[in-house]
Amino acid sequence: MALIVAKFGGTSVASPERIQNVAKRLIAMKNEGNDVVAVVSAMGKTTDELVGLANALNEHPSPREMDMLLSTGEQVSMSLLAMAINARGYRAASFTGWQAGIVTDSTFSSAKIQEVTAERIKAKLADGAIVVVAGFQGLTEDGEITTLGRGGSDTTAVALAWGIDADVCEIYSDVDGVYTADPRVVPRARKLDVISYDDMLELSSAGSGVLQSRAVELARKFGVVIHSRSAFSDAPGTLVKEIDMFMEQAVVTGVAHDTSEIKFTIRDADDVPGVAAQVFSALASGSVNVDMIIQNVGENSHTDISFTCPKGSKEEAEAIVKRIMPRIGGRDYVIDENIAKVSLVGTGMKSSPGIAAKAFSVLAENKVNILMISTSPIRLSIVVEGSQCQVAARCLHEAFGLDSESVFEETALSPEEIAAKMQKGR
Ligand code: ASP
Numbered sequence: 001m002a003l004i005v006a007k008f009g010g011t012s013v014a015s016p017e018r019i020q021n022v023a024k025r026l027i028a029m030k031n032e033g034n035d036v037v038a039v040v041s042a043m044g045k046t047t048d049e050l051v052g053l054a055n056a057l058n059e060h061p062s063p064r065e066m067d068m069l070l071s072t073g074e075q076v077s078m079s080l081l082a083m084a085i086n087a088r089g090y091r092a093a094s095f096t097g098w099q100a101g102i103v104t105d106s107t108f109s110s111a112k113i114q115e116v117t118a119e120r121i122k123a124k125l126a127d128g129a130i131v132v133v134a135g136f137q138g139l140t141e142d143g144e145i146t147t148l149g150r151g152g153s154d155t156t157a158v159a160l161a162w163g164i165d166a167d168v169c170e171i172y173s174d175v176d177g178v179y180t181a182d183p184r185v186v187p188r189a190r191k192l193d194v195i196s197y198d199d200m201l202e203l204s205s206a207g208s209g210v211l212q213s214r215a216v217e218l219a220r221k222f223g224v225v226i227h228s229r230s231a232f233s234d235a236p237g238t239l240v241k242e243i244d245m246f247m248e249q250a251v252v253t254g255v256a257h258d259t260s261e262i263k264f265t266i267r268d269a270d271d272v273p274g275v276a277a278q279v280f281s282a283l284a285s286g287s288v289n290v291d292m293i294i295q296n297v298g299e300n301s302h303t304d305i306s307f308t309c310p311k312g313s314k315e316e317a318e319a320i321v322k323r324i325m326p327r328i329g330g331r332d333y334v335i336d337e338n339i340a341k342v343s344l345v346g347t348g349m350k351s352s353p354g355i356a357a358k359a360f361s362v363l364a365e366n367k368v369n370i371l372m373i374s375t376s377p378i379r380l381s382i383v384v385e386g387s388q389c390q391v392a393a394r395c396l397h398e399a400f401g402l403d404s405e406s407v408f409e410e411t412a413l414s415p416e417e418i419a420a421k422m423q424k425g426r
């Protein structure tokens with residue numbers, strides 16, 4: 001018997017049928033003798049639709065009203081799920097974020113959780129009910145409704161798991177765990193049984209989108225064990241937890257890729273103190289999230305500076321670069337929109353020399369041209385031309401011993417098709 005927090009994403013509650021499936025699953029957990037708290041996202045693409053509605057009426061809606069609006073999505077799914085559980089003869093109670101005791105700061109649209117006082121949840125559990133909590137939302141001390149940022153239900157789930165001291169925080173989605181690479185790009189990717197918080201965080205920030213990074217950070221901070229698994233099958237997924245430092249670990253845990261960034265190069269900027277400071281302070285104050293930076297060795301008192309940032313920040317970044325060009329003496333700038341970042345991630349890299357050398361040799365053998373390089377103690381990222389993303393990811397995956405014997409073939413299946421396959425198999 002365990003205390004389980006189980007989070008279901010938008011896809012898993014997208015229709016009445018799917019909500020039924022979630023209800024069945026929760027009831028099965030309950031019947032096995034567990035105490036169960038479900039956290040749900042809004043149905044399907046509801047949040048996007050609500051954003052669309054808001055923008056149809058106001059291009060710049062006030063953050064407070066936006067959170068009032070977006071928080072309704074999760075309230076629909078939480079109450080429907082509780083009703084579905086009731087209809088099967090089991091007790092259930094749904095709670096909004098504030099009823100669940102989730103207190104946040106007052107940063108609308110990306111509020112941070114400050115406290116979880118889950119008294120009402122505990123009381124309902126003691127009563128024998130299955131508790132359902134609306135993800136993604138909380139309440140400030142002044143009684144304002146806030147949301148936690150897109151994908152924030154994962155964060156709700158982890159915070160609640162910590163707040164009620166759950167044994168595990170299960171995060172159900174349409175993928176069945178964390179893979180050594182995205183199977184759509186690297187068909188020989190393998191599902192990992194377990195991964196450390198550090199590796200998971202590096203993989204997420206390097207572009208692997210299974211779990212929200214903030215949720216993983218929170219889980220690491222409080223030692224909450226996450227189980228990332230499929231909402232459409234009973235197969236165990238991937239555990240995200242602290243890994244014993246004495247445990248034998250693979251040097252490289254996974255290969256991530258990210259095609260969501262673009263590269264700016266400022267040519268022939270003055271090679272004097274303060275130039276980089278000016279460029280990156282201006283970008284920071286324009287809220288452009290800069291990822292990689294390269295500055296070349298100066299020549300004739302001039303130097304090139306390159307950086308990458310999200311595609312979505314292109315206009316903002318370009319306006320800023322244009323504006324400061326005269327101040328830093330830059331000759332011109334170029335934007336490369338067709339790039340991909342491929343990263344090798346692994347805590348084991350810390351104690352293994354020669355990873356970079358091996359990676360670069362493999363890339364050279366496969367005729368992949370490297371445009372930029374950046375490293376952390378447990379990550380090696382390279383930027384390549386967009387068209388070389390797959391080759392780069394595949395050859396690195398193979399070279400570092402991550403390839404599985406079998407080729408992933410379910411990538412073309414929709415969640416419905418996977419569910420249908422599962423039913424047949426039973
Ligand atoms: N419904 C919110 C979103 O779509 C929160 C979540 O799904 O976790 O971003």
Ligand code: MG
Binds near residue numbers: 009010041151
């Ligand atoms: Mg979502």
